[in-house]
Amino acid sequence: MTNSFAFVADFALTRAAADVPNSAQEAAALMMLDTMGILIAAGPMEAGVIARDTAALLYAxxxxxxxxxxxFDGRAVSLAGAAYAAxxxxxxxxxxxxxxxxKGQIGVVVLPTxxxxxxxxxDLPGPEALAAVITGYEIxxxxxxxxxxSVxxxxxxxxxxxxxxAAMAARLRGQSPEQLRQAMGIAEYHGPRSQMMREIANPTMLHDGSGWGALVGLSAAVLAERGFTGAPAITIESDEAASHWSDLGTFWQVEHQYVxxxxxxxWAHAAIDATRAVMIEHDLGPNQIATLKVNSFHQAACLYSGIPQTTSQAQYSLPFAVAVYALHGRIGVEHISGPGLSDPEVAAFMSRIRVAEVERHTARFPKGRWADVEIATMDGRLLHSGDIHARGGPEAPFSRSDVIAKYMEFAKPVVGTxxxxxxxxxxxxxxxxxxxYSDLAALLYEPPAP
Structure with a gap:
């Protein structure tokens, strides 16, 4: 067992909830609330229905x-199946x-786990639930x-x-350091090394592979608990990886997530926010916009450029997102699914949008998500946003009340006020x-009313 792994195991298994800073606990609670809102809103969507039905078929x-x-379903499946579905x-x-x-998301697996x-x-105390959440985020x-x-x-x-x-499971199931080590090795070995840019080029329900990450992580924990062994996780135990773990327990990544x-x-958010900034500053309506040029980083410029036919394509389309925001002043579930996908006004507005890669924005990725827009108006003005960073992260943070309001916006239509x-x-x-934690558990399983 390497020194790095011993350090990780000590953090995951023995750090008391009381030793976690209040700021990290507050951040973790807000991230769980934010994720819960999205989980609830996603429940009636096709991918969620398929995932839950498949878990009932295959992962009981x-x-x-x-x-x-x-x-929000109530059917019993395996631990791994429940985490996979959610x-x-x-x-x-x-x-x-x-x-x-x-360059990815964490809360999406932490809450289901x-x-x-x-x-x-x-009898799980609330602070211990947060300690497990923070363990998931930090590791x-x-x-x-x-x-x-490393790749x-x-x-x-x-x-x-x-x-x-796997680390959350080890903590909450009282596993030993050796069981955690084996679980980490199994989870890393079988973790879905799926190709993100392939999904960007052809958006589908695969999204960011997080369902399989949850399935693998909990399966690995149970396998290790029963004596299955796995090769040491090189992302933790290799000499080259040591520097990535040295600030564990002193720098709290959970406090630096974006909402x-x-x-x-x-990747599309900076372009949306730049458009938003120009429209607000100049009191601009969508009918006053003749053309809109987005300058952003390479990965953003690679997002789906056509008129989306599915909700997956809509969520990975920068021009579609900018057009929806310009027309409606917000982007809700109704805009990226159902009739929203065939809105003729959005399709017409998309024809006015051009997207280009700019090196200065690419150079700042992944530490930042930057864009700028140039809007030509119908009356001949050329308006510039300047460089804009996507809102919601440390660079332009949401307040506590912002996060709560977002949660309510997504959750209330599905489960009621x-x-x-x-x-x-x-x-x-x-x-x-x-x-x-049981105060929440009593609210989680009854399916929402149609």
Missing amino acids: SSDPAFSARMM ATQTDNLDGHDGYNPT LAALAEHLP AGRAGISLHD TDYHTSGAWNALGV KPYPICR DRAEAIRDAILSWTDPHSR
């Missing part, structure tokens, strides 16, 4: 001790949090940075968030030493 368990109910569902509405240095494991922990985030640093392919979040899932204002690929508020209050209470 013969042992109640290894079973969990699917969130993570896949959430991943298919691209409005959940992320972390710039990982917590919910599945906590089914067997009825998955560093595993992601380590993996990106050349651009892989999805599922490749590395499996390790955060998405829109359920759209993060009373239930949405009760869920909100239960999650935000976890910072209270006297709170219990």
Whole structure:
């Protein structure tokens, strides 16, 4: 066992909830609330329905001790199946949090993992639930940075968030350091090294691979618990990886996640926000815009450019997102699904948009997500946004009230005001030493009314 792994195991398994800074606990609670809103809103969407039905078909368990109910569904499947279904569902509405240095998302697997494991922990204190959440964020985030640093392919979040899932399971199931080590090795070996840019070029329900990351991470934990062995995780135990773990427990990555204002690929957000800034500054309506040029980084310029036929294509389309925002002043679930996909006004506006890659923006990726826009108006003006960073992250943070308002916007239409508020209050209470996770559990499993 290497020194790096011993350090990681000590953090994951023995750090007391009381030793986590209040700021990290507050951030973790807000990230769980934000993710919950997206999970709820994604429930009625086709990908979520398919994922839950498939988990019931393929990923059930013969042992109640290894079973969990699917969130807002109620059917019992395996622990891994429940996490898979909820993570896949959430991943298919691209409005959940992320972390710039990982080029991916973490909360999308953390919340489903917590919910599945906590089914067997009825007395779990709220602060301990947050400690498990923070364990997932801190370990998955560093595993992601380590993996990106050690390979050349651009892989999805599922490749590395499996390790955060395994660490959460080890903590909540009381595993030994050796069991955690084997689980990490299994999770890293089988983590889905799926090709992100392939999905960008042809958007589908695969999204960021997080459903499979959750499935692999919990499967790895159970395998290790039963004696299965795995090769040491090189993203933790190799000499080259050591630097990525040296600030574990001193720098809290969970405090530096970004919150998405829109359920759209993060790469498009700077362009949307630049358009928003110009329209607000000049009191500009969509009918006053003749042409709109977006300058952004390489990956953003690679986003789907055609008129989307599916919600997956819509969520990965920069021109579509900019057009929707310019016309409606917001981007909601109704704009990226159903009739919103065939809105003739959006299609017409997209013909006025041009996207170009600019080196100065590319050079700042992945630490930042930058863009600028140039808008030519019908009356002959040329308006510039200047360089704009996507809102919602450390560079342009959302307030606590912003995050809560976003949660309510997404959750309330599906579960109703009373239930949405009760869920909100239960999650935000976890910072209270006297709170219990079970206050939330009672609200999670009844399917929403049609």
